[in-house]
Amino acid sequence: MQYKKFYISDSIKTSVGQKRVFFIAFLATMAIFLAIAEHMIPKPLPWMRIGLANAITLYAFTIIKKREVFLIVLSRVVATSLLIGSFMSLGFLLSISGAVSSFILMSILYSYCRKVFSLVGISILGAVTSNLVQLLLVNAVFVRSSISYYFIPMVLLLALAGGILSGLFGRFLSENL
Amino acid sequence: MKRFKPGDYAVMVLVIAVATFLLYQYVFSSSHGTEVQVTSQGFQRAFSFNEDRIVEVEGPLGITSVIIDDGEVWVSDSPCREKICIKMGKKRRVGEQVVCVPNRVIVEVKGERSNVDGVTR
Incomplete structure (x- = not known):
């Protein structure tokens, strides 16, 4: 019988495959830890975040396959929301849509534009995408006015700062881990 | 994957430019008196x-x-x-x-x- 294997390239029964699964779980745990630690830091504005968990995603791009990275992103968002207590709430829907859209853009960029962008540039673009998608969703679905367009410059600048920080952290991880 | 690449600087400049342009538009041309x-x-x-x-x-x-x-x-x-x-x-x-x-x-x-x-x- 033929199996189509989705997430794990090697069979889980071999020790190599097991190590791979454990490594993916380890990366997901690190991402969850960073996301929750960041959530604990008091911030003046709720959407003002660095996105340190994104550094793990970036680091994962450099060593494992795209679908495994997607698994890390999904489990990070779901587990973080479960631990914080916002599962299936508005913030969860926003954060999962932002995370998935920025993952799609970053994986395309990492596959095809690696000559042009380093991890920092990919991280900035991912952060900008995530923030803009969340803002446009809020505007299109929940607010239905043009007020939140006034936040676009601020959101762009915050994404730039957070993207540079998490990009540098991801590069540090990929060089030293 | 060592240092910054040209695309990184381009992205940074682009984001700052777009943000500044939008800010400028909102602040200076939004509310003309009647x-x-x-x-x-x-x-x-x-x-x-x-x-x-x-x-x-x-x-x-x-x-x-x-x-x-x-x-x-x-x-x-x-x-x-x-x-x-x-x-x-x-x-x-x-x-x-x-x-x-x-x-x-x-x-x-x-x-x-x-x-x-x-x-x-």
Whole structure:
């Protein structure tokens, strides 16, 4: 019988495959830890975040396959929301849509534009995408006015700062881990 | 994957440029006034920006001339000593004022305020 294997390239029964699964779980745990630690830091504005968990995603791009990275992103968002207590709430829907859209853009960029962008540039673009998608969703679905367009410059600048920080952290991880 | 690559700098510059451009647009071209309210002792009237005119207002010291021209308003002549109201220049955005304290004249630009006053969460 033929199996189509989705997430794990090697069979889980071999020790190599097991190590791979454990490594993916380890990366997901690190991402969850960073996301929750960041959530604990008091911030003046709720959407003002660095996105340190994104550094793990970036680091994962450099060593494992795209679908495994997607698994890390999904489990990070779901587990973080479960631990914080916002599962299936508005913030969860926003954060999962932002995370998935920025993952799609970053994986395309990492596959095809690696000559042009380093991890920092990919991280900035991912952060900008995530923030803009969340803002446009809020505007299109929940607010239905043009007020939140006034936040676009601020959101762009915050994404730039957070993207540079998490990009540098991801590069540090990929060089030293 | 060592250092920064040219695309990184391009992205940073692009993001900053877009943010600055949008900020500039919101701050400087959003709220053009529609009328001018001139207040003096026992006198208050609003004049539209659509027609150009000279408004002469009487105060305790004498007559202050206010000129409305081409979407801008300014004080052209005043009997006061310091002439601060003349130096305040031309105004056109909502909420801007020209005030002549010695002659008790206030000129304020009115209009629909499109800026955000407050946000509740």
